[in-house]
Amino acid sequence: MNRSHPSASRIKIAVILAALFAVVVCSTLTTRASSISVCDDAYEDNDNTGSAYPVSSGTYPNLVLEDSNDYYSIMLPNRDHIQVTIMFSHSICDIDMQLLSSYGSYVTGSTGTSDSELMTYTSTSSQTMYIRIYTGGSPSPSAIYSMIISVTSPPAVPGYDALLLVVALVSTAGVLALVIRKRRM
Numbered sequence: 001m002n003r004s005h006p007s008a009s010r011i012k013i014a015v016i017l018a019a020l021f022a023v024v025v026c027s028t029l030t031t032r033a034s035s036i037s038v039c040d041d042a043y044e045d046n047d048n049t050g051s052a053y054p055v056s057s058g059t060y061p062n063l064v065l066e067d068s069n070d071y072y073s074i075m076l077p078n079r080d081h082i083q084v085t086i087m088f089s090h091s092i093c094d095i096d097m098q099l100l101s102s103y104g105s106y107v108t109g110s111t112g113t114s115d116s117e118l119m120t121y122t123s124t125s126s127q128t129m130y131i132r133i134y135t136g137g138s139p140s141p142s143a144i145y146s147m148i149i150s151v152t153s154p155p156a157v158p159g160y161d162a163l164l165l166v167v168a169l170v171s172t173a174g175v176l177a178l179v180i181r182k183r184r185m
Contacts, residue, residue, distance in 0.1 A: 049130050055072045059149075066143070068134055071130055072133075080122070080154070081151070081153075082129075084097065084119050085147070085148045086116060095136065096133075097131060098134070100129065102128050111136060
């Protein structure tokens, strides 16, 4: 007869759940006044652009905003469209987001007051961009959010690249004609 300890079943369930969802690392901080459970997700330490976690199109569930910033990096080719949605409980923590250029400059953002934020942008050049998730107020140890990223390429336009080449050649020929005319004067 196989008799396992009751807690063994709970451990098996916890392992299965951990395999299905993002791993959350927790520890407990104890002060004289209280004990606080502090958790972070597996993408830490991503608290600035230098340590941004690389992402692509997809769904990222059970993320934890333990501190005041989470950064993610994403490569966007020229003319690609990105849509980022985050979902959370606004009653627990106000979470906002921004899209930053490769230089860290603000491009667009979302600072609503509901349980989700949505931002969209169409890239004007190929570059690594940063998604900044941050608290609109004080961070909460239980500020859990999910993020959905969708990156789409524009449909191919027949002849578009050839048109760009013709424009570049005509522009170059015009500049050359001006240079030759100036030298004759």
